[in-house]
Amino acid sequence: MDTITWIILIVAVALIALLVFFWLLSASRGRRRFREALSEREAALSEKKEALIRCEGELAAARSLRESDAEANEKALRLLREANETALRQQIESIRSQMTAETEKLLKQREEALTKKAEETFQNISGGLGKDLKAMQEAFDAQKKSQTEGAAQMKEAMEQAVKNLQSQTSSIGAKADNLASALKGQNKTAGGWGEVILYNMLLNEGMVEGRDFDREETLRDALGQTLRNEDSSKRMRPDYILHYPDRTEVIIDAKVSLDAYSDWFAAEDPAAKEDAAQRNLQAIRAQIKDLSGKRYPHYIREGYKTLDYVVMFVPNYGSLQLAKSLSPNLFNEAYTQGVLLATEETLMPFLRMIRIAWTNYDQARNQEKIIKAAQNMIDRVHDFSKAHATMGDKLRDALRQYDIVSAKIDDGGQSILTSARQLIRLGVPKNPKKPLPEGPEEEQND
DSSP states (O other): OOHHHHHHHHHHHHHHHHHHHHHHHHHHHHHHHHHHHHHHHHHHHHHHHHHHHHHHHHHHHHHHHHHHHHHHHHHHHHHHHHHHHHHHHHHHHHHHHHHHHHHHHHHHHHHHHHHHHHHHHHHHHHHHHHHHHHHHHHHHHHHHHOSSTTHHHHHHHHHHHHHHHHHHHHHHHHHHHHHHHHHHTOHHHHHHHHHHHHHHHHHHTTOOBTTTEEESOOOBOTTSOBOBOTTTOOBOOOSEEEEOTTSEEEEEEEOOOOHHHHHHHHOOSHHHHHHHHHHHHHHHHHHHHHHHHHOGGGGOOTTOEEOSSEEEEOSOHHHHHHHHHHOTTHHHHHHHTTEEEEOHHHHHHHHHHHHHHHHHHHHHHHHHHHHHHHHHHHHHHHHHHHHHHHHHHHHHHHHHHHHHHHHHHSSSTTOHHHHHHHHHHTTOOOOTTSOOOOOHHHHHHO
């Protein structure tokens, strides 16, 4: 080999060695960067793992806190429910105590009024008798002063006084006998008396017949057929049916029995009083059993609901109290048979509750009507505003079209008038009956 060849070989080897050196250097730097990047990624991954562990811990803590909050909420809800139930019981007891106090007060007032009325009646009767006896005494004194003179007048005065006394006594006795006979011997009359009292109570509470209550309405099925009791085959015709706004119906039947009670009131012998009191209790129990056997709630028309009991209205408070004195559990005994005993005083709050329910129902309906009317008005205002906006858009569009057409008519380079005048100037004849508006040039020529 010559010298040049060796030089070339040496240079080539040197270049190769240099390339290998740079390649190794670059590979070393790449591995170092790779290791650094790998370390950074491992560090980032470690941080993410730590963050994930922290998140899992926080999530577990949040779950535990949520469970504890749920338990606390459930406990608070339970305590609140118990507190509401306790408050409701206390309120019911308070209302019951208040009603009892008001009832006792009302009974006391009525007892005092009856006592006063009885005293006035006795005074009127005894006063009349005293006047008659005084007249007799005066006549007797006059007869003592002069046995011969005025004997006929004294006899006439005595006979007239006796006639007056007999007439007053007979009148009072006849009225008492008629009243006792009407209420004692005739159950229909006595029941009618109780129904009249109940009817007046309903009207005094502001109830409307035909809406709030129905009187002696015959119960019928869905086809309009008369319903009859399965046991007695009698028509189902309660005295009164009271209606709640939620289609709940309350049945009230008036029951009156004065035979035994009047015997007890008139008896003076203790044994006779005891016998009359027992008969009075048996009569009320018989009425409870009879009313329970009719099972009115089972025959209420379809689509309506009723209470589980029937109200038995006893207008004679004394008779019911006499029976209760012998049987303190009489009210519970009646309730177990589906009958709720009520007097005029205890029935009044019940009727008032129904009246308040109807008042609230009417107010709610009026509010719904007002809200509906307001919504209709708002809808109409919306429709009017929309129509007004549409009309405005159409008017503005028409105005724009008018401006465009006017621009075509007005004098100018694109005006049809200008084009028409040019045609006339070019020799097209014009109709003298339909002249064109004069342009600026024609006005200047004029």
